[in-house]
Amino acid sequence: MLTHNRRYIAAALGLAVVALGLGLGGCVTPARIDALEEQVKVTQQQNEQSHKLLRNIDTTVATEATESRRLRADMSVTIDQLEMQISQLQSSYVDLLQRIDQLYDALEKKGQLRSTPGAVPQGNTTTTPNVPPAMAEADAECTQIYDDAFVLMRRAEYDKAIEEFNRFLGSCPNHQLAENAHYWIGESYYSLGKYAEAIEQLDQLLKNFKASSNTARALFKLGRSQEELGKKKDAKTTFQKLVADHAGTLEAEQAKERLKSL
Numbered sequence: 001m002l003t004h005n006r007r008y009i010a011a012a013l014g015l016a017v018v019a020l021g022l023g024l025g026g027c028v029t030p031a032r033i034d035a036l037e038e039q040v041k042v043t044q045q046q047n048e049q050s051h052k053l054l055r056n057i058d059t060t061v062a063t064e065a066t067e068s069r070r071l072r073a074d075m076s077v078t079i080d081q082l083e084m085q086i087s088q089l090q091s092s093y094v095d096l097l098q099r100i101d102q103l104y105d106a107l108e109k110k111g112q113l114r115s116t117p118g119a120v121p122q123g124n125t126t127t128t129p130n131v132p133p134a135m136a137e138a139d140a141e142c143t144q145i146y147d148d149a150f151v152l153m154r155r156a157e158y159d160k161a162i163e164e165f166n167r168f169l170g171s172c173p174n175h176q177l178a179e180n181a182h183y184w185i186g187e188s189y190y191s192l193g194k195y196a197e198a199i200e201q202l203d204q205l206l207k208n209f210k211a212s213s214n215t216a217r218a219l220f221k222l223g224r225s226q227e228e229l230g231k232k233k234d235a236k237t238t239f240q241k242l243v244a245d246h247a248g249t250l251e252a253e254q255a256k257e258r259l260k261s262l
Contacts (some may be wrong), residue, residue, distance in 0.1 A: 120165045142172035146181060158188040179209040183218055186225075195225040216242060220251035221259065 149164030155256045165181045165188070172178065187203035201220040205214060212218070224237035239255040239262070 011141045016207065065108045074163070138172075139175075142168060142175050143177070146175070146177050150184065153184050153188055156191070158192050161185075179205055179212045179214055182209075186218065186221060190221055190225055193228075195228045198225045199229075215248040216249045216251040219246070220255055223255065227258065227262070230244075232262050 003107045026079060034082060074202055142167070145164060145168040149168055150163050152158075152164055153161035162185050166176070167183045168177060168181050182205040184199045186205065189195070189198035189201060199222060202218045205218050206222070209215075219238055219242040223242065226232075226235035236259065239259050242255040242257070243252050
């Protein structure tokens with residue numbers, strides 16, 4: 001369309017030049033002068049209209065480009081949000097499975113698998129001989145603190161969740177859920193946009209719990225935090241490690257996608 005308009009302008013100017021040449025080659029009369037002036041006016045109007053059309057085209061192209069960039073940005077944000085939601089759902093599922101396994105292990109050790117939570121088998125009202133009452137009470141208190149912190153995190157009350165998870169780690173540093181607490185603190189910091197703090201927590205988890213079931217998701221969130229801070233080289237290294245060491249996991253597949261943009 002742009003080329004067509006330029007050809008149109010050139011043709012119009014060419015007609016004007018020919019008309020002027022014919023006029024100057026014959027007798028210069030008032031009628032010829034009026035005719036030439038009219039031709040020049042028409043050509044100028046056509047030229048102005050063409051310029052206006054070109055400006056409109058430029059404006060339309062610029063607007064469409066802006067809208068396209070905005071759409072891509074919105075889609076990128078949406079994809080990031082979906083990735084975070086998927087990660088959180090998967091993390092919650094893994095956490096739940098761990099809690100169920102731990103509950104069954106504890107009940108098997110006590111020899112009292114219950115079909116209904118909270119039900120105490122008849123004829124057994126004493127504390128398990130292998131577990132001192134004080135220790136059992138302390139473990140129950142630790143578990144309650146963890147559960148309260150987890151609920152706060154799921155409610156997106158991240159600051160309060162971080163405070164409670166830290167209270168849990170301070171009171172129960174050797175608890176079997178300690179590694180989970182580190183992960184959820186890192187996840188909460190990430191959700192708050194505090195990526196440096198998230199990296200610190202996730203690093204602690206990866207260094208102190210080598211065989212953790214949280215390793216894959218911790219690596220992915222670590223890489224995303226590094227990416228958000230503009231540390232693309234570190235993020236690339238983290239994602240590559242995740243893909244190499246945890247192939248087949250959802251986090252590894254997500255890492256492959258992130259590597260395409262690094």
